[in-house]
Amino acid sequence: MHAIMDHCSLSRITAAEIEVVQEYTEIMGPLAQSLDILQRENGMFMGYLLPILYSLDCKSEGLENKPERYTYCFQLLRGVHEALRKRFAAIWEDKRLLLVACLHPCFRLEWLESCQATTHTSKYTMEALLKAEIKMGALNEDSDQSSDKDQEGDDLENDFFNFQPQGKTSAVDTVDEELLRYLRSPSCDLSSLYGFPHVLRCFLQHNTGMPSSAAVERLFSTGGNVMTVKRHSLSDVLFEHLVLLKHNRNVL
Template sequence: MWNKSGRSYMAAEIVEDKCKLQLIRPNKTRWNSTYMAVERIIRIIQENGEDAIRNVCEEFKVKMLSPAEIVFLTEYCTVMKPVVKALNILQSETNTHMGWLLPVIFQLQTKLIRLETSFKMCLPLIRAVQDGVQKRFGGMMQEPELIAASILKNTWTERGEIIEAGLVYVRQHLDQMAEAAVEQVGQHSSDEDDFFSSMKSRRSQGTGELDGYLACISNKMDLLNSFPHIKNLSLKLNTGLPASAACERLFSCAGLLFTAKRARMNSANFENQLLLKLNKKFI
């Protein structure tokens, strides 16, 4: 059905007429294309009934999906939906930092555990995804640096034993920053005025900033400007997530522009067209 829907304009018009939506065809260049294609079929069935897909199958002379297959595809979409959302967050081109990694993985694991009791046909798929996530990210759940990055982004508030390890990491580094700041101030002042001045400053700046930051409800980045040591540590830990999704989107758009019939296009024209295509929302 996917293959025949893309062979001609007449086939596409048949799908549009019967289903009120076009089918999405899977491809090898997008990892989530299979999910999107299956999700579109389930959406058509939910909105227009099974007769819509049945009519398309009759026009294309292909076998209609059985009730068991429809149930399986429905479960597949439900199981893969949190996986798709998690990967979309981690592969986003903007506002994606290291502090999002562990919270996203934790939420994905939680959602998959909840799905175990609801589905039977896709239970092996759930177990396979869980095993893959645990194998790839299981060790990272115990790394204090990644936990601290999540804490400083205010994106993770569960699992107290893990959070405590991150808080210890944050306190240690804040104390080091406070000590360095006090030493710089001490070079320009005398200890004769207050013998314990350095200890007081370090305690108030290190622990006080962390307590004040965690007590804030706001999740806006501007909040960091009120806590200079927290801000410096957050900039150090919350680096951008390394992902090739943005580059792959660029290459994909470039391939759509530079076709065989446009082979004589010069590099400047090609670059300008690609720039406009990728930034059309600003035009």
């Protein structure tokens, strides 16, 4: 950098300026990396959101607690950290977002242990929620399959031909075993979900994004019609209310 400045006949960067740049890049680096992950086009699921936010919060807290405090950018670090917590305060404990994160093989339940400072949801609580959600999906799947058959004939046959062994496991027991195998599996690849059909069904139900961006494009188009040249001074809250009212006028 000094050679470039000398070649351009400019004064060299001072030691203080170099320290500012170093502190800034170290503080903003985790935030930039988080945005890069969230903005990628392939392999991005809703389950990434909370683990990334929790990891970013942990990294920011770790930088604040460094033995050597920053000389110039400490207030920037504290401001970014507080703004992130305030901005996402409403979703830190969102059960649905916690659920979709635990359904992703990259995270499962391990990421919750390192983020207890931010979330009050324990690993065991999420395991119970996972089990309840997967069991509910399995029961709904079984009921859908049985509704396609002749229910009256099935009842008569089941009453007459009662050959089921006493020790035979039910679908719920199978789900418990499958969930336990999923949580213990070391693989982080999405392809590993094919070995856990009930978990895969819940993953597809909660983590699959929209196949088309048409709905988002219509929303942006509505926002453009609301924020015109003569209405560029609208507050964020009023703009959001107007967009929601106009976009959902048919529902109202």
